[in-house]
Amino acid sequence: MEDITIEFLEKPKLTNPIFIEGLPGVGNVGKLAAEHLLGELEAKKFADIYSKHFPPQVVVDDGGIIRLVGNQLHYVKRKGGQDLVILVGDFQGLTPEGQYELSDFIMNTILDMNVKRIYTLGGYGVGRMIATPRVIGAATGDTLVKDMKKLGVVFPKGEPGAGIVGASGLLLGLGKLRGLECICLMGETSGYFVDPKSAQAVLEVLQKALDVELDFGSLEERAKHIDQIASKLKDVEEEAERKEDLGYFG
Amino acid sequence: MEDITIEFLEKPKLTNPIFIEGLPGVGNVGKLAAEHLLGELEAKKFADIYSKHFPPQVVVDDGGIIRLVGNQLHYVKRKGGQDLVILVGDFQGLTPEGQYELSDFIMNTILDMNVKRIYTLGGYGVGRMIATPRVIGAATGDTLVKDMKKLGVVFPKGEPGAGIVGASGLLLGLGKLRGLECICLMGETSGYFVDPKSAQAVLEVLQKALDVELDFGSLEERAKHIDQIASKLKDVEEEAERKEDLGYFG
């Protein structure tokens, strides 16, 4: 069995495509952002990627139909400009070796499609609730850093201190070795919840960078829902603490 | 050393064989069901599968004779209908990669035998004791779902929420990519005990699907035995709790 297989549904002819990655990770920020982009830009799936570096697992939809877990490539054709290739998926590779092999495989696939620029999307876990998430950046060159600063991205000294782990980092690192222009956009997030607000912050940068128009209604809806859950959890916790205190002195 | 080896004791000529998988898993439901099927239908072993993806281990029988752990393929010839190929074994693959390689190997083996339909059997852990286990289904297509519903299988929305992990899931996922008709039958089970009652529930569906007649006497016997153990454990626990409570206030 091949370590990684790709099944093309279609081989789209794309003009100067830009690649965007949004796989599961901290706060699922990258995945939420990339999936929102898929919907808003009516992207079309053109390839399925399966691998033994993913969990040995199928997902089951509401009708009882199964699908082997994997990653998926989509494209968006745009008039008079650069087309888009968007990577989403159920999982990242389970092991470090798997991460390297998958990112290298994807790198080769998009080089074949003549991609010259990459955006990877992710969350930056800060361990506390964030009212207005900033978007932290990292890139392969100084000009890219300057360009991103103009769009509101921040590059604070010493952040992210631990570097960038996983596909969002690795695609940058491997892309740099291949001479690509690569940018990682990380939305600040608590890391405790799926975070649509952070995903929106990332997309607000990306829509300027890509020159697209996005509607954030559905993300805002999900953000409200998460806020309600977070708020309820906080109430329950405080209640529990109060009772505990009473019990202690009672 | 090969990652996986198969030793054929015999190369049976089978007519339109249906493949059935029952390996160890939650509540050992699939394994119990498949082994019961072996006994009831007087299946004959025709191949041993060994692999370094299994534990480095031998089992020892009551006479002191050892056997390397592995999986085994059996067949059942049936008059005027579809023959059966049944997979049982000591273990599933230990790692995700091992799971993929083993399922892919088995898929290739049964494709060589001209299998067109697969049933994988397993348990669905619900974390509480179940008096009358339902059989939850998942399949590769709508028609199969409809057929299974007629046999009493349920397909509740959002269940199994985490998808299907391991050989029972993977054989479905890989089978779908190869164009096979695949069905997973999962008996509800607490997950705390080996569960013959759940295995019987799965087999009651399967006997209708396969049009075979099964006697459940021995499974019912084992279920009673497990019920007694569970009931005793409950008594012991309650006793312990009672004593603890007395001590607390005494």
Add this chain to the structure above:
Amino acid sequence: MEDITIEFLEKPKLTNPIFIEGLPGVGNVGKLAAEHLLGELEAKKFADIYSKHFPPQVVVDDGGIIRLVGNQLHYVKRKGGQDLVILVGDFQGLTPEGQYELSDFIMNTILDMNVKRIYTLGGYGVGRMIATPRVIGAATGDTLVKDMKKLGVVFPKGEPGAGIVGASGLLLGLGKLRGLECICLMGETSGYFVDPKSAQAVLEVLQKALDVELDFGSLEERAKHIDQIASKLKDVEEEAERKEDLGYFG
């Protein structure tokens, strides 16, 4: 880099050699027994086995000189009978795959040397101190079981319940597939200490099986030493418990 390499210091010509394995494991019984055998029979090392399935580690001797960890093969020439090949080492393979590859490698090596019979030596952990350890057996055939019973080896029903894990089991399992006569001798041991007494019990069987004469002076010395340590630990524990009890009621 090769997964496993063997460096021959010598290619001894052996007559009908019997293979004996004694690697680290429960109570280090097998390793102690095999190393005692090396000394008593003045075995000669003829090969070093290195592998990336062992830890990435060197050992340092009292003079500060290092040696890469590995396994070692020794031989003993015997007049008018069967010569011996003895495997000892610093470690077993770290992963299941590594265990399979190493055992398969060793199997191929000893098949090249025309080995027909294998003894693997190990400990059988019972979780309590044992005054007079029995030797539990397992083998690849009924005749071997009968022969071993005559030498005092016991084959209790359902023991070892979990089978035999690691090189001692795997060499039996792989040897059976290759048509070799294989016997595992497991000395009962608490599993809490290195156990020279259990190693002696195993060797007392083996000296009859191999028709050799062994002196057990040094093993008995080590056993006394371990008994003293165990006894002191017990005193310390009981003292601690006594103090705790007093504190509780004081």
Add this chain to the structure above:
Amino acid sequence: MEDITIEFLEKPKLTNPIFIEGLPGVGNVGKLAAEHLLGELEAKKFADIYSKHFPPQVVVDDGGIIRLVGNQLHYVKRKGGQDLVILVGDFQGLTPEGQYELSDFIMNTILDMNVKRIYTLGGYGVGRMIATPRVIGAATGDTLVKDMKKLGVVFPKGEPGAGIVGASGLLLGLGKLRGLECICLMGETSGYFVDPKSAQAVLEVLQKALDVELDFGSLEERAKHIDQIASKLKDVEEEAERKEDLGYFG
């Protein structure tokens, strides 16, 4: 994807080069020492090593620019003597197999460069604060041990008891098999902190061995800083203990 790749920025012609390894490890002693050496001797980077045995990660510098993690080779040309090749890096291999493959790869690389002698640098964790760290040695031969003793290196019986794990050990073990003269220098360290003082102790031996002149000002500065942190932590701990004691009796 290759398991390990090396990218040469330059192929320096070196005279009888000596190889020095200083990768992250206990107290980061080896890494600190080797990096200090790089600065003091104005070493020049000539190769980058990337591998899927490293974490799937990029590091981000203060300007927001990323770099794939890896190891790096540097060289120092010296008048009329032996040139130096120095290995530093972000990580060691993550798995035992990865450690073996990386050390073997580096061994082949330096054999190509005609290296005959190796120094590996590391820390020896003793679990308590050390005022004046000794340098413990290990080597591939008696003459080397004698030479090192003259430079103040100690070879205490039974230390390091667990052998030497990781690149510092493995390069010695593999080097010995290839006929190289190899020496490991381990500075005693608590193991709780990054330890510049221990790195200095190692370098004080190495400067004599290599006949170079090193300034330790910056290392001493860092050592003071670490001492202050350690001292503050001790105060905080003692304070906490005092409060706890009061609470207990209060």
